[in-house]
Amino acid sequence: MDSQIINKEKGTEAKILDAARNIFHTKGLAGARMQEIADEAGINKAMLHYYYRSKEQLFDAVFKEAIGRIFPIIVQILSYEIPLFDKIRIFVKEYIRLMRENPYLPGFVINEITQHPDKFANLFAEKGIEFPKVFYDDIKNSAEKGEIINIDPLMLIVNIIALCIFPVVAKPVIKGIYRLTEEDYNDFMEKREYEVADFIINSISMNNKNGDK
Amino acid sequence: MDSQIINKEKGTEAKILDAARNIFHTKGLAGARMQEIADEAGINKAMLHYYYRSKEQLFDAVFKEAIGRIFPIIVQILSYEIPLFDKIRIFVKEYIRLMRENPYLPGFVINEITQHPDKFANLFAEKGIEFPKVFYDDIKNSAEKGEIINIDPLMLIVNIIALCIFPVVAKPVIKGIYRLTEEDYNDFMEKREYEVADFIINSISMNNKNGDK
């Protein structure tokens, strides 16, 4: 009944998936050990195979779930019918927040896709995920109407995603280089939730910039 | 004598390092196999241990080299005494080019630092690498003089790095989502070598923007 709410007595299968998520997200497919996942879940290793047959299938379950968390939200927000700048602001804020809540998610996904690009292509096609053409068109139209500078929509989209995701993926690098404490880093990322949108909008706004050339 | 120039008859130690670089960069520490490295080098597995003692020490050699390739160049370019905008243009162009030439390098480094942050910190301190304060000050000064908008230097620096590195790290994701061919992707990245600087400079330029709030 209230199984979603009460966390204490999860079924074994769910406990396994939780544990697998923790381990796979932090160590990746190659670095994860079935025994470690079993320990994390507090159950016998044989149960992993009982419920998920093999390491690969358990991994696939985790990976699918991760893809399902990263992409649909992009699709959803970017499909709103609101002015471009508002859309950018909402997207940036929500996406950075999402990444901060799941800090290992983007690195995990990027890494595993790099390692098995084929698997990703299949899954992506199979799930029917598609990047919202709406947003692409938004940018194109705004550019044509002269509301923003003339920019290849793909260029802008990649810039937006890069600014949201990179600082999360590279967290330990940034912390290391600038000797930031965990708190420093958190403050920094919180500021980004709104400043990144400013940065982007500043860049594509017309103002008095001498249009083409 | 001319050992550096002629590439055909490398010493065994160098062959091992080359092979190890290939394998570790693409598969990471956990995913790499000593046998595979030996095969790639065309030598016996025992030689890996003969020259480098253990997998970990071989990995360290590769990792150190990678750190040495990624950071010193940043430091160097960002220390030039030239106007800020020129510096940004040169840096972006050179850095994107460097990343494209070593496409697995940034992902490898980020990933392994995430997995062993401690090791990175040590190495970083030991090598005495330090992020150029000059550039930080450049930004701060330009902001104070009103030549650019008021922005936290760290924020800008992270944005610049993100825009350079992310599209390389996430190459298979971008290709997958937008169904780009290798050629499409290359064209895209070539465009970025100069457009990214425009994007950044646009964003921080004063123009007629009504300064503060």
Place this chain on the structure above:
DNA sequence: GTATTGACTAACCATTTAGTTAATACAAAA
């Protein structure tokens, strides 16, 4: 001409690891 050394190999060893199996606990159905 013999001893020594560095480079190298094949075979081996110990451990780890994914996966299997056979036995058992347990609850629900008959």
Place this chain on the structure above:
DNA sequence: TTTTGTATTAACTAAATGGTTAGTCAATAC
């Protein structure tokens, strides 16, 4: 109470993997 099917475990297996060893070979030293 017996039966039956599901959940769970301890113990095991086979393959993979990092690392070692004993020994070969060619060049160099003495």
